Amino acid sequence: MGKVTRWAAESINAIRTRGFRGLADAARPVYRKALHQTLPLSGGEPIYARDWDLLIVLDACRLDLFQEVAGEYDYIPSVDEFRSLDSMTKHWMLRNFTPAHADEMSETAYVCGNPFSEEVLKASDFALLDEVWRYAWSADLGTLPPRPITDRTINVAREHNPGRIIAHYMQPHCPFISANNDYNQKKVEKWGAQGTDVWHQLEAGEVDQEQVWRDYRQNLRYVLDDLELLLENIDANQVVITSDHGNALGEWGLYGHPIHMPFKCLRNVPWVETTAKNAGTHVPETYRKSEVEVDTQERLESLGYL
DSSP: OOHHHHHHHHHHHHHHHHHHHHHHHHHHHHHHHHHHHHSOOOOOOOGGGSOOSEEEEETTOOHHHHHHHGGGOTTOOOOEEEEOSOSSHHHHHHHHSSGGGHHHHHTEEEEEOOTTHHHHOOGGGSSEEEETHHHHOBTTTTBOOHHHHHHHHHHHHHHHOOSEEEEEEOTTSSSOGGGTTOSOOEEEETTTSOOSSHHHHHHTTOSOHHHHHHHHHHHHHHHHHHHHHHHTSSOEEEEEEEOSOOOEESGGGOEEOOTTOOOHHHHEEEEEEEEEOOOOOOOOOOOOHHHHOOOHHHHHHHTTOO
């Protein structure tokens, strides 16, 4: 069955069983596709267009969300704005890690928590590519918690001393760790598709927006707390904290982070410049890859993509 035929059959069934809500569900993918095919991406900067020694990427972090909690952390002196190259991680990777930046990539150690690295990145392009999601994923949480990224970034800096390091954390991307499974979790093996995660539940009116925002904000604090440990155990004169994309909460009828969208809620992300000094206060944990490695598709589904 072709994609159009399948969509038509699913749409008819949705309308038959759910009436007007089913009609809205059926029209949604058409609307999103029309948006990303007709609206220009409208600019954005590559991450390598600016100077940094350590780039900390907080996955799916809205600018206004970050601004709400920034004052709670001494290592955040101010919050600037940065225009990301895309509105979903896979395409953010595709547009940042290109042959035009081969020299910069060759001196970069990428400590990566996002499973899209398997589809997009080649280890040979980097000084080091450490796909932490492959071996430190938490099946109970349905995501990769911050500490393995912190530990591996510290170890990579101390053992390899690369010219640049990218530390790509999964938070505040859903699932929300402190939310006690109030929302559906995506499964890793379906990481690349839009499944029924918190944003789809919000869109369907199944969860409360104020509560979602509180849990989203707490998930950001969860990773920012760990950054304090990182910044006390690594030497870097030019540290930047940013994000690959944001999340839509109803703007333009969108929820979550569909690809190729130009809207500010999805593309304008934090840009924080700070410093780090290795005080040697933390001994990173060692992760035994062969014992904890999990299937890529399971990780993607738990994050809501399939």
